[in-house]
Amino acid sequence: MAASSSSQAPLLEVENLKKYFPAGKKQILKAVDGVSFFIARGETLGLVGESGCGKTTVGRTILRLYEPDGGNIRFDGEDISHLRGNHWKKMTRRMQMVFQDPYASLNPFFTVGEIIEEGLIIHKLYSNKAERRERVYQLLEQVGLSKEHANRFPHEFSGGQRQRVGIARALALDPDFLICDEAISALDVSIQAQVVNMLMRFQREMNLTYLFITHDLSMVRHIADHTAVMYLGQMVEYGVTSELYSHPAHPYTIGLLSAVPVPDPEYCRTHQPAHLQGEVPSPINPKPGCRFCDRCPRATERCRQQQPEFTEIAPGHYAACHNL
Numbered sequence: 001m002a003a004s005s006s007s008q009a010p011l012l013e014v015e016n017l018k019k020y021f022p023a024g025k026k027q028i029l030k031a032v033d034g035v036s037f038f039i040a041r042g043e044t045l046g047l048v049g050e051s052g053c054g055k056t057t058v059g060r061t062i063l064r065l066y067e068p069d070g071g072n073i074r075f076d077g078e079d080i081s082h083l084r085g086n087h088w089k090k091m092t093r094r095m096q097m098v099f100q101d102p103y104a105s106l107n108p109f110f111t112v113g114e115i116i117e118e119g120l121i122i123h124k125l126y127s128n129k130a131e132r133r134e135r136v137y138q139l140l141e142q143v144g145l146s147k148e149h150a151n152r153f154p155h156e157f158s159g160g161q162r163q164r165v166g167i168a169r170a171l172a173l174d175p176d177f178l179i180c181d182e183a184i185s186a187l188d189v190s191i192q193a194q195v196v197n198m199l200m201r202f203q204r205e206m207n208l209t210y211l212f213i214t215h216d217l218s219m220v221r222h223i224a225d226h227t228a229v230m231y232l233g234q235m236v237e238y239g240v241t242s243e244l245y246s247h248p249a250h251p252y253t254i255g256l257l258s259a260v261p262v263p264d265p266e267y268c269r270t271h272q273p274a275h276l277q278g279e280v281p282s283p284i285n286p287k288p289g290c291r292f293c294d295r296c297p298r299a300t301e302r303c304r305q306q307q308p309e310f311t312e313i314a315p316g317h318y319a320a321c322h323n324l
């Protein structure tokens with residue numbers, strides 16, 4: 001992909017990332033198969049696509065919870081794809097993840113104070129317990145909780161409060177980059193808005209960069225500077241959010257967006273709804289050609305034979321389709 005259209009240099013650049021899982025007798029599940037994108041510092045990239053398309057695997061591979069099977073990950077100009085030992089440990093301070101289910105990701109046997117403090121101990125950030133505790137209290141207050149909460153256990157909190165704990169833990173090490181993987185999907189709508197507004201405020205105050213993974217296309221429209229659309233392990237479209245939502249190019253993006261209420265009468269007048277037909281095929285040993293072709297209203301013989309390249313179709317707007 002070309003350089004970012006934004007004035008800021010990318011904080012994260014992912015190029016041709018691959019993550020495959022073995023799936024029995026000579027079968028390979030291509031969860032992420034050649035994905036490229038970048039995120040400018042201080043921006044939010046929304047990553048969307050149907051369940052199983054590889055969004056979480058992208059996030060986990062960037063953080064090297066999975067080892068990549070191909071491609072490069074550059075962070076702040078440095079290739080981090082193969083960093084090891086202390087170099088990698090230092091880098092992990094700068095990249096944190098907020099998970100979908102805070103209940104599953106918070107150790108039930110630790111108090112909230114201990115959970116937030118753990119990273120500070122691992123990274124030896126403060127010389128004594130009193131200083132660490134002060135930092136924990138400060139973080140709790142930052143996320144709208146109070147220092148009295150430090151001695152309670154995760155089960156004593158509501159879903160929204162637990163997600164605030166998850167965010168406090170992610171912020172403890174003063175990171176530059178947060179991956180929020182369906183971080184608000186499980187919460188009530190009113191709580192979602194509170195948590196999202198808090199994340200947006202932190203972004204402004206701390207110049208944080210977000211990869212925001214979600215099924216919620218309305219939320220992405222609201223918060224993301226750029227949006228990336230994945231289908232079956234590949235990126236099919238990427239662009240400035242307002243441009244991608246007003247002029248979606250890929251038939252898959254058009255199908256996804258047709259299910260989202262659009263507050264633009266002009267768009268509704270000029271675009272026929274194009275609801276997605278059929279099921280997502282298996283990512284195990286995918287067929288050659290375009291992965292979307294069996295569900296695509298525009299598919300031709302060429303689409304069945306040849307995989308489309310991810311190309312720039314307008315400044316900063318990319319898509320992978322033979323029929324644009």
Ligand SMILES: Nc1ncnc2c1ncn2[C@@H]1O[C@H](COP(=O)(O)OP(=O)(O)OP(=O)(O)O)[C@@H](O)[C@H]1O
Nearest residue numbers: 021029031049050051052053054055056057058283
């Ligand atoms: N650890 C793993 N081992 C084997 N297969 C995996 C593993 N993790 C994910 N997969 C498979 O990789 C594909 C992509 O999964 P992934 O969880 O990344 O999708 P997703 O887009 O995050 O879906 P969802 O929206 O449901 O969270 C799926 O087919 C999934 O079954």
Ligand SMILES: [Mg+2]
Nearest residue numbers: 055056057181
């Ligand atoms: Mg997921």
